[in-house]
Amino acid sequence: MTPIIRIASALIAATALLSTIILVFAFAKETPDVGILKSIWFCMHYFTIWTNVFVGLYLMVAVIKGYWPSIGWLTALTLWISIVGLIYHLILAANHHPEGIMAATNVAHHTIVPIGTYLIWLLTKPRTLISKRAPFIWLVFPLGYTAYVLIRGSFDNVYPYFYMDPEVMGWTGVALSQLGFIALFLGLGFLYRFANNWLARKQTN
Numbered sequence: 001m002t003p004i005i006r007i008a009s010a011l012i013a014a015t016a017l018l019s020t021i022i023l024v025f026a027f028a029k030e031t032p033d034v035g036i037l038k039s040i041w042f043c044m045h046y047f048t049i050w051t052n053v054f055v056g057l058y059l060m061v062a063v064i065k066g067y068w069p070s071i072g073w074l075t076a077l078t079l080w081i082s083i084v085g086l087i088y089h090l091i092l093a094a095n096h097h098p099e100g101i102m103a104a105t106n107v108a109h110h111t112i113v114p115i116g117t118y119l120i121w122l123l124t125k126p127r128t129l130i131s132k133r134a135p136f137i138w139l140v141f142p143l144g145y146t147a148y149v150l151i152r153g154s155f156d157n158v159y160p161y162f163y164m165d166p167e168v169m170g171w172t173g174v175a176l177s178q179l180g181f182i183a184l185f186l187g188l189g190f191l192y193r194f195a196n197n198w199l200a201r202k203q204t205n
Helices: 003-030 036-043 047-065 071-095 101-123 140-156 166-204
Strands: none
Touching: 003 036, 003 047, 003 101, 047 071, 047 101, 047 140, 071 101, 071 140, 071 166, 140 166
16 A cells, blocks of 8 residues: 555545544434434434445555555445445435535535545555456445345334335335346446456556
8 A cells, every 4th residue: 555545545534434423413413302322323324324434444444554455345345435426416416405514524425435435446556356256245235235224114214215215116116226226236346346357457567
């Protein structure tokens, strides 16, 4: 890990984790009947929050160690956080208008961290080859998240995204939207794998 990548990783890790902590406290402050624990529990509805926390923790560990524990998992995290940014800006942003400090955390979660993580991934050296099965393994987190939201929603009737809400989409619509997301994660996952392996071979030549 070069000094520049290490510094950049530290900054993105700090952005991901601190913006999440700020969001938790801001939500608790703006909602009088919600304490910190309830605010954390509410924020755990969101794929965005889970992914930013994972990215922040992984980058923080890499910065401390001074090397990447796994290029494969760095690529997986880059895939997940890329989709966070893409889906937000293409589908959700038009109907989402946070204000004040929440607007700042929103930019951090959906723009700064995705772009920063992608650039770190792109400029990382050295690289190792990623296996063909990796994009399928990378589906575990989004599929697990989907199961978590649907099970949790059956108890608290809260679905964080309209395309996961059976009252909005119907169960058929939810199923179709999730099949679309599986295709997106797999397609982009294989694209990232191809790019990583091309860069890895280029570095060894």
